[in-house]
Every structure is written in structure tokens, then in C-alpha cells.
Amino acid sequence: MEQITQFVAANLIYIYLIAFTVLLGFEVISKVPTVLHTPLMSGANAISGVVIIGAIILIRSSESDDYVSLIFGTLGIVLAMINVVGGFAVTDRMLEMFKKKKKAQS
Amino acid sequence: MIKTILDIGFLIAAISFINGLRRLSTPATARKGNLIAGAGMILAIIIAIIYPLGDEGSGNYPWIIGGIAIGSLIGWVAAKKVQMTAMPQLVSIFNGLGGACAVLLAVLEMLKSSADNKIGIAISVFTLLVGAISFTGSILAYLKLDGKVKDKHVILPGHTYVNIAFLIASIVIAVLYVLNPSSTMLIVLIVISLVYGFSFVAPIGGADMPVVISLLNSLTGISAATAGFIYNNQIMIIGGILVGASGTILTVLMCNAMNRSLLNVIIGGFGSSGGSSSGADLDGKTAKEVSSYDAAVMLNYSSSVMIVPGYGLAVAQAQKVCKELDELLSENGVDVNYAIHPVAGRMPGHMNVLLAEADVPYAKLKDLDEANAMLPSTDVVVIVGANDVVNPSALDDPGSPVYGMPVLKVWEAKNVIIMKRSMSPGYAGIQNPLFFNDNSSMFFGDAKDSINKLVTEIKSLG
The missing domain is CATH 1.10.287 (Helix Hairpins)
Structure with missing residues (x-):
């Protein structure tokens, strides 16, 4: 458990990055026509x-x-x-x- | 100093990926978008080669340059040689290679990392699992699409349970490995995840191929992103997630286009279950046939024609003659359009590419909603090698396996000409009541020959 909290603390910026990239990816790609x-x-x-x-x-x-x-x-x-x-x-x-x-x- | 500049370079590469994908939203900017994304990739590769690592040993540049040269050459040749009809196969195989690379990285990382770094190991294990499923899954998808493997040869009895067993087994072994890494467990994990990839795709086939290709694409993206975590590399994370998002959206779109849940597709077997209620009441009726002369007259003296292409058109390589028919009719003042169902072809958007190759302007390519709005005022519909996407059972027969799938309502048009090789049911093995409607007529034969006959007849009408 401690390892997980440590990992989250150390990689918080990456977790932000992932969250935003996922949203951005969905946004950009859902505009692509058939x-x-x-x-x-x-x-x-x-x-x-x-x-x-x-x-x-x-x-x-x-x-x-x-x-x-x-x-x-x-x-x-x-x-x-x-x-x-x-x-x-x-x-x-x-x-x-x-x-x-x-x-x-x- | 140099490190910061190179980090900014990675940032530029990441932005160019996003920008490139954004430009794919219209045909006019799409090509440039692809080039921008490609340039971003070249930039990222160059930076990865020169980035100062601090404690690096020997550089080993000949290995890197050699690998890049060989890979580029093979990729380039494959891309130049492929036929547009074989695009789904090529995309599958490329996709599998990306997954294979992620597997190699994960395994090499697992060999090096210390047993105490549980989270690091867990990330590698996850990358290995997802990458391996995507790798062998894509290989099997390639073999199926290329006709080298038939669906029925790889489906075991009770395959759903086999897959569930594989899933549980791989999770258990993965957890055991994370808790207590050993080389024996690593080998077991590699083997089981590779086999699971095959088994995962095995029961999915036929009309579900566009879904599975999209899904595998998404898996490769996810494994690339988690591999990015192994190397603390932002560009891998961003690139991987963008691909994951794109694959996921396409998967959802394809599932919606068939009105089926993803779970239903994965569990598989289109047409293997489902009722046969529609079969009985059709026995009394017979489909009527139309001669090439009558069909030609009908087309030539109509004011609007809608062509519905299916995979049969692609198989017969009839795109070019189809375009010829289109031109001939257009010269005579007929308004010709194409109705493209989202799952026409073997991957998302495949039919659009095939028609674009034949020089059909993309303004004439109508999607499902546009086409359905136009069909009631259309004089003649010509269905070329499509079947399930024009099946009225989807709307009115709850017993039919296609029930609920959005279809092209071609029967609302004044006349329907169906080009088919024979009366045999389509890919999904379902009978189509459309063929027996009063305003439907059958035109039997190979798609290419049939259209050629029409072209000749129309020319002789002068």
C-alpha cells in the first residue's frame, strides 16, 4: 500500500498527463468523419x-x-x-x- | 541545457501527434496532418538517439541505426506494395508488430528490475499481457482477413469458457509473478499471454472484424503508453494514449453500427445463435430476376441512383467499373451517390478508401444518416455485394440475429436492384426478406461482370 501512495506521489504529474491526454484524445478523434x-x-x-x-x-x-x-x-x-x-x-x-x-x- | 532543449523537442513531437490527428477531421487537411504526425515521430526518434542518459555505457549506435534502417525498408516496401483491398490485413500486421515491440521491452525490463520494485514489475507485467494479446491477436486477425485461416477451424467448443479461463489464469499468474518474480513464472506468463491473444480473437470473425481490429489497435496503444511508464517517457505515454483513445472510439462506433455490445462481440459467433423465424414465411415467395437490358433502361431513365457497395464489390475489384457506370449515368443527367454503411468492408471506413482509390469524389459518399434521408426520394438503388446492411429484418423481426442493427432503408426507394452471385445468404448467414419485395429485382453474377454488362447496355442505349 505504502508503495502505491509513494508511486502516486512521485508520478502525480504523469497521472495528470494521462487524464488530460485521454480527454483530449477522445475530443480530437471523435471529430474524425467516417x-x-x-x-x-x-x-x-x-x-x-x-x-x-x-x-x-x-x-x-x-x-x-x-x-x-x-x-x-x-x-x-x-x-x-x-x-x-x-x-x-x-x-x-x-x-x-x-x-x-x-x-x-x- | 542541452537536456532542456531536447525535452522541448519531445514536447513538440507530442504536440505534432495531437495536431496531426486533429487535421484528420477533414479530407482537405488530412494528408498534411499525417505528415505532421510523421515528422513528430522522426523528431522523437532523433531525440531519443541523442538524449543524454547520464550513466550510459556504450551507446551501441550501430545496433540502433541498423534496426532503424531494416525496419524502415521493410515498412516502406510493404506500404507501397499493398493493395487497398488488403488494407485491413496490413493494418493488423503492423499493429501486431507494435504490440510485439512492447512485449520485448517489458520482458527485458522484467529481467533487469529488482524484485522489490513491485509497482515497476506490475507495470511491466501489464505491458507484457496487453502487448502480447495485441500481438498474437493481430496475427490471427491478419490470417483470418487474408483467408488463410477460416473461422470454423479455430473455434473450440465452449470457446467462451476457454477464454474466461485464459483471462483468469493470466491474471493469477501475473499477480503471482509480481509477488514473487522468477524466470519460470516469466516464461509461463509469456506463453499464456501469447496463447490468450490467439484464443481471444479466435471466436470473433466475419462481420465483427472491424470491431476486433479497432480493439486490437486500442490495446497496442495502451501497451505503448504503459511501456512509457517503464522508461519515464512522456512522448510514449502521450502517443500510446492517443492511439488507445482512437481505437476505443472506433470500437464503440463499430459496435453501435451493429447494435451489439462489445462483450457480445467478444463472446462472439455472429449468426451462430439467434432465431430462424424469418426463414419460414419467405418460402412461398420467389425473388424476381432482372435482365441487364431492363436494369440499364431503369438506371438510364431515372433521375437519382444510390449505389450501396458491400465487401462483394471489393472482392470482385469492381470499384473501377462502378465508377465508370457512375460517370456514364452522370453524363446522362442522373444524380449518382453512394450509401456507405459504417461496417461496409473489413475495417472502419474501408469502403470509402476503396472508392476513393477508384476516383469517386468523397462528396458523393453518403453516410448512414445522410443516405437514409435521401433514399425515399431515390429512383433506383443498386446494391453491389452487400447484404446484411440492407436487411429489413433489422427493423421488424425481433427473432433475427441482425435485429436492432442500423441499416440502410433501401426498400424506401422506388426500385431496388440487387447484384449478387447467388441467392445464398450473406456473410452472417442470415436470410434477407428484401430480395422478395415487389420493388426488388435480382441481378445475378460476379459484381464486376454485372456492372460491365450494365455499362455496355447503357452505352448502346446511346
Whole structure:
């Protein structure tokens, strides 16, 4: 119990951050129209690749002979990077199609 | 000094995520929004590479750069090669990879952290569980969407109870691990959470796919956010929560579009239960067929046409010919629009992307409410490979499994042409009384061939 109160006290700012981000996230995303739900999903998906930051920090703080951390950490970077680059690239490809239509119409 | 500047950089990256998502609210600004979010991600990655860690050992930069290079290359190629119809599969697999990365981070952290840091361990365990479910769940979702795994092959008898057992077992093992970490328990925990991911998605299939993809997306976001707690990294927390929020909203929207609770979807088996009351009173009636000539005449001399595309259109790759039909009719002064049900396709908004690829202007894409308001004054509705989303049983037959689901009220239009391969029921396996209405007529055949025939007929009408 004591550990939990200590944790809350030490991380209060993060708890605020989470609460506000949740509300902000709901607010921003509920405005996205149905037409754009697939790009929203793939774009959001790319953002979830932000776990790569953790993998980079992990590898940087590992000893250079700690091969378990290095190999699995690098694997983590590869996987998350596929998620990031692929996600943003494919979202861009989809949104390009929507944009083209707008010009053709006007 | 340098630390503060880099911290501000992380802040800018976080703001660009939010700003990018905000710009997705209209098609005109959406592309820029995505680029802004992408730029934020690049910034965050660069900062993570150069951020002073204080006590760091060796840097190990070749590993980092190598990983980034390989991942970027694979991601780029996959994104450029994918067919728009295969988008749900691609999004699932990408999503699974994000979850897998969270699992790796959690496990490596658990190997390092001391047994006294209970909260730290609890966060890692939670990240592991959620990430693992999202990882293997997404892989199975990919296999199902790609047709490599059929629903019936992976559903066990009493699967609901199997899943409940898995859930309880993983929670118990997680708690035991937190109280007394050991490498044996860690392995058990990893295995059970990975297996649970498969088992979780196994009974969900068919028309519920958009829900499960959204839900898995949300889980990956949550695991990224909790991984952010492991590293005390704000940008991971913010990014992860935004994804979690987006996935949650889409999950709720998709559930509403089918008038089912999330629990009901997870417990699963669309159409496996439910009454068959609608079957009996249809036996006496027969659906009438329409020739391509008659259909062409009907379309050509109408003043408004509403096309209702379903997944059948996507499967037949008929978007392009559909657009051709649209252009031909528009030239003859017919007002052509598209009615898009929220669950048309295999992921939220999928049909819009497919039609956008075929150059259909997005102003012509009407959502459920808009379309229903327009249908009573529509002359001809053309249903291409859709079934359950136009089933009147949803409104008037409490015994039907689709009862209560919001549907497109196509029967309010003057005429309905239904393009279908055969009279077989749709994906959910439910009979559709719409086909037997007096103003309905069937046009059998492959969606692409059928529309091609119409195009040829209309051209010959000159």
C-alpha cells in the first residue's frame, strides 16, 4: 500500500498527463468523419510505433556485451520501425487519393 | 541545457501527434496532418538517439541505426506494395508488430528490475499481457482477413469458457509473478499471454472484424503508453494514449453500427445463435430476376441512383467499373451517390478508401444518416455485394440475429436492384426478406461482370 501512495506521489504529474491526454484524445478523434476512419486507424497505428523510443533508450543504456538486450532490443526497433514507416507511408498513400478528388472536383 | 532543449523537442513531437490527428477531421487537411504526425515521430526518434542518459555505457549506435534502417525498408516496401483491398490485413500486421515491440521491452525490463520494485514489475507485467494479446491477436486477425485461416477451424467448443479461463489464469499468474518474480513464472506468463491473444480473437470473425481490429489497435496503444511508464517517457505515454483513445472510439462506433455490445462481440459467433423465424414465411415467395437490358433502361431513365457497395464489390475489384457506370449515368443527367454503411468492408471506413482509390469524389459518399434521408426520394438503388446492411429484418423481426442493427432503408426507394452471385445468404448467414419485395429485382453474377454488362447496355442505349 505504502508503495502505491509513494508511486502516486512521485508520478502525480504523469497521472495528470494521462487524464488530460485521454480527454483530449477522445475530443480530437471523435471529430474524425467516417470517410477517414481507415486512414485514422492506420495513422494512429503508426503513432503506436512510438514504443521504438523505449527500445532505443534500452539499447543505449545496455552494456555492449549484453547481447540479450542488444539483440531483442534491436528486434524491437525493427518491428516498431516497420510499424512507424509502414503506417505513415500507407496512410499518406490513402490520403493522397482523397486529396486528388478534391482538385478534380473544383 | 542541452537536456532542456531536447525535452522541448519531445514536447513538440507530442504536440505534432495531437495536431496531426486533429487535421484528420477533414479530407482537405488530412494528408498534411499525417505528415505532421510523421515528422513528430522522426523528431522523437532523433531525440531519443541523442538524449543524454547520464550513466550510459556504450551507446551501441550501430545496433540502433541498423534496426532503424531494416525496419524502415521493410515498412516502406510493404506500404507501397499493398493493395487497398488488403488494407485491413496490413493494418493488423503492423499493429501486431507494435504490440510485439512492447512485449520485448517489458520482458527485458522484467529481467533487469529488482524484485522489490513491485509497482515497476506490475507495470511491466501489464505491458507484457496487453502487448502480447495485441500481438498474437493481430496475427490471427491478419490470417483470418487474408483467408488463410477460416473461422470454423479455430473455434473450440465452449470457446467462451476457454477464454474466461485464459483471462483468469493470466491474471493469477501475473499477480503471482509480481509477488514473487522468477524466470519460470516469466516464461509461463509469456506463453499464456501469447496463447490468450490467439484464443481471444479466435471466436470473433466475419462481420465483427472491424470491431476486433479497432480493439486490437486500442490495446497496442495502451501497451505503448504503459511501456512509457517503464522508461519515464512522456512522448510514449502521450502517443500510446492517443492511439488507445482512437481505437476505443472506433470500437464503440463499430459496435453501435451493429447494435451489439462489445462483450457480445467478444463472446462472439455472429449468426451462430439467434432465431430462424424469418426463414419460414419467405418460402412461398420467389425473388424476381432482372435482365441487364431492363436494369440499364431503369438506371438510364431515372433521375437519382444510390449505389450501396458491400465487401462483394471489393472482392470482385469492381470499384473501377462502378465508377465508370457512375460517370456514364452522370453524363446522362442522373444524380449518382453512394450509401456507405459504417461496417461496409473489413475495417472502419474501408469502403470509402476503396472508392476513393477508384476516383469517386468523397462528396458523393453518403453516410448512414445522410443516405437514409435521401433514399425515399431515390429512383433506383443498386446494391453491389452487400447484404446484411440492407436487411429489413433489422427493423421488424425481433427473432433475427441482425435485429436492432442500423441499416440502410433501401426498400424506401422506388426500385431496388440487387447484384449478387447467388441467392445464398450473406456473410452472417442470415436470410434477407428484401430480395422478395415487389420493388426488388435480382441481378445475378460476379459484381464486376454485372456492372460491365450494365455499362455496355447503357452505352448502346446511346
